[in-house]
Amino acid sequence: MEIVIPDDVLISLKLPRKELEKELKLELAVILYQRGALSLGKAAKLAGITKRKFLEELAKRGIPRHYTEKELEEDLEFARS
Secondary structure, three states, X not given: OOOOOOXXXXXXXXXXXXXXXXXXXXXXXXXXXXXXOOOHHHHHHHHOOOHHHHHHHHHHHOOOOOXXXXXXXXXXXXXXO
């Protein structure tokens, strides 16, 4: 899939040209995660960063993590081992 962004919009972004794709992917990943459209892992993958870095980004923005009961059970099991 390809998303076309008009040149005038790209020019008006106040980001270095080298960072545009990375920043836009991060923004999209954060928004889709926040809306519940993507899981943490898939959002991190879209953003091109680790889950840990993605969690740090969410915390920086004040976005709560979607934490399911299954994830809690997995974390508890990991802590016990």
